[in-house]
Amino acid sequence: MPDIFVNEVPEKKEEVFKKPETKEEVEELPGHSHSPLTSFCFYPDGIDFETRRKEEKIVLLMRKHIVTNVGWIIIAILMILAPLVLSKFPILEFLPGRFQFVAVLGWYLITTAFILEGFLDWFFNVYIVTNQRVVDIDFYNLIYKEVSDAKINKVQDVTYKMGGVIRTIFDYGDVFIQTAAEVPNFEFLAVPRPNVVAKILEDLITNGEKGLRVKIK
Amino acid sequence: MSSDLLPILGISIWFIAKIFVVFAISLYVVFALVVVRQVQLMTDTLEVGFETEVRLLSFIHLLFAIAVLIFAIIVL
Numbered sequence: 001m002p003d004i005f006v007n008e009v010p011e012k013k014e015e016v017f018k019k020p021e022t023k024e025e026v027e028e029l030p031g032h033s034h035s036p037l038t039s040f041c042f043y044p045d046g047i048d049f050e051t052r053r054k055e056e057k058i059v060l061l062m063r064k065h066i067v068t069n070v071g072w073i074i075i076a077i078l079m080i081l082a083p084l085v086l087s088k089f090p091i092l093e094f095l096p097g098r099f100q101f102v103a104v105l106g107w108y109l110i111t112t113a114f115i116l117e118g119f120l121d122w123f124f125n126v127y128i129v130t131n132q133r134v135v136d137i138d139f140y141n142l143i144y145k146e147v148s149d150a151k152i153n154k155v156q157d158v159t160y161k162m163g164g165v166i167r168t169i170f171d172y173g174d175v176f177i178q179t180a181a182e183v184p185n186f187e188f189l190a191v192p193r194p195n196v197v198a199k200i201l202e203d204l205i206t207n208g209e210k211g212l213r214v215k216i217k
Numbered sequence: 218m219s220s221d222l223l224p225i226l227g228i229s230i231w232f233i234a235k236i237f238v239v240f241a242i243s244l245y246v247v248f249a250l251v252v253v254r255q256v257q258l259m260t261d262t263l264e265v266g267f268e269t270e271v272r273l274l275s276f277i278h279l280l281f282a283i284a285v286l287i288f289a290i291i292v293l
Contacts, residue, residue, distance in 0.1 A: 036267035048264040
């Protein structure tokens with residue numbers, strides 16, 4: 001009997017999980033990016049840090065998810081607009097005109113510092129996973145920084161936490177790494193794809209870089 | 218006697234205000250210098266291919282602070 005309707009089953013593209021070996025495979029990784037402002041990058045190109053050894057290869061570079069910047073950006077916009085809004089109210093009327101003008105300039109100086117601090121805080125707070133170490137570069141504020149690291153083989157436990165509406169929508173969360181090194185705990189806060197980060201760390205801990213198995217498109 | 222003169226010293230109150238304002242902005246310039254230095258140190262710590270732009274930002278911030286200081290000295 002002839003078939004009236006044949007449902008064509010679409011050919012399913014098989015997902016490949018393996019360690020990227022060639023440059024093409026690295027380029028095809030879902031999280032690979034060339035942007036210096038990325039918050040998640042597999043095998044980043046052209047990135048280096050002070051204490052990296054020659055044979056050390058950066059596997060993962062992370063920052064806080066870009067959505068975490070929305071708070072300070074909104075405040076910055078309000079700060080920029082504040083003098084325009086406040087000019088409708090006679091708050092500085094008791095000052096001579098030249099003092100009022102310098103006060104506005106001073107306000108914009110503070111706004112510039114706030115914006116710079118917000119950006120640099122996000123930009124320089126970086127978490128790096130190499131094939132040998134976990135590195136946490138912290139830029140606490142404009143005058144204080146901290147760089148800590150632990151060898152991959154000292155990592156004892158990796159857990160990740162993801163909760164809340166915003167975090168679920170934008171897929172970011174915290175990764176906690178417990179180590180036997182001098183720095184007992186590493187916290188990768190608000191990083192994108194925390195489940196992927198945890199998996200990569202577990203692969204690296206179990207079998208080193210050879211055991212790394214990531215999804216290739 | 219003008220209302221903006223201090224009766225004892227005979228100095229304009231706005232002159233004293235100017236000294237305070239200029240001093241505050243001078244402190245801010247020092248802070249901006251520290252930011253430039255800190256950004257230099259951080260770009261040495263971490264190289265991601267965006268160093269020139271970040272250093273430029275910190276320099277613009279410093280120049281803005283110096284410009285406001287000079288402006289305040291001249292205008293006030």
